[in-house]
Amino acid sequence: NAGVTQTPKFQVLKTGQSMTLQCAQDMNHEYMSWYRQDPGMGLRLIHYSVGAGITDQGEVPNGYNVSRSTTEDFPLRLLSAAPSQTSVYFCASSPLYEQYFGPGTRLTVT
Amino acid sequence: DAKTTQPPSMDCAEGRAANLPCNHSTISGNEYVYWYRQIHSQGPQYIIHGLKNNETNEMASLIITEDRKSSTLILPHATLRDTAVYYCIVRANRDDKIIFGKGTRLHILP
Numbered sequence: 500n501a502g503v504t505q506t507p508k509f510q511v512l513k514t515g516q517s518m519t520l521q522c523a524q525d526m527n528h529e530y531m532s533w534y535r536q537d538p539g540m541g542l543r544l545i546h547y548s549v550g551a552g553i554t555d556q557g558e559v560p561n562g563y564n565v566s567r568s569t570t571e572d573f574p575l576r577l578l579s580a581a582p583s584q585t586s587v588y589f590c591a592s593s594p595l596y597e598q599y600f601g602p603g604t605r606l607t608v609t
Numbered sequence: 610d611a612k613t614t615q616p617p618s619m620d621c622a623e624g625r626a627a628n629l630p631c632n633h634s635t636i637s638g639n640e641y642v643y644w645y646r647q648i649h650s651q652g653p654q655y656i657i658h659g660l661k662n663n664e665t666n667e668m669a670s671l672i673i674t675e676d677r678k679s680s681t682l683i684l685p686h687a688t689l690r691d692t693a694v695y696y697c698i699v700r701a702n703r704d705d706k707i708i709f710g711k712g713t714r715l716h717i718l719p
């Protein structure tokens with residue numbers, strides 16, 4: 500199993516640009532989630548999904564969209580990037596109890 | 610908001626047991642207590658979880674008080690590699706969102 504994979508590892512965007520952060524898992528987990536982590540801070544939940552076709556908002560959903568068309572993939576879309584979205588983004592999946600995290604995407608918006 | 614309270618930082622001598630406390634005084638009867646840790650800038654790593662009984666695995670032990678309002682994560686023989694931020698989380702079931710608080714930064718002293 501590859502576990503949870505995230506692409507890209509690093510990305511620089513200009514203000515106003517849009518992009519999609521990719522997240523995939525090959526463990527057939529129903530639950531997936533996206534977090535952001537700002538420097539020196541804890542993780543904040545952006546969006547989560549309890550299965551294909553079902554998504555819900557977390558603590559900080561504004562400026563982000565998600566969809567879950569398959570069990571494996573859970574992409575995160577930034578609609579119009581802002582400097583406040585500069586952060587490290589982690590995707591995670593969970594079978595029942597524990598969550599498995601990807602390596603993260605480091606995003607800088609200038 | 611996170612439902613748990615943890616000290617912001619703790620020190621522990623290498624080779625000694627590290628005891629990390631967590632307060633979850635508003636925990637519901639069906640909520641589990643989870644512990645994760647994050648080493649440097651990596652994705653968080655699941656450690657252990659429990660409902661009301663004490664639990665032990667190859668990484669740590671979890672002691673939950675009888676009234677379930679607090680718990681302690683015990684790393685029996687701390688090493689320098691255990692230096693990390695440790696997060697205590699409560700969560701009811703598989704479909705419940707997972708909210709991280711600020712965690713405890715554990716420093717292992719050589």
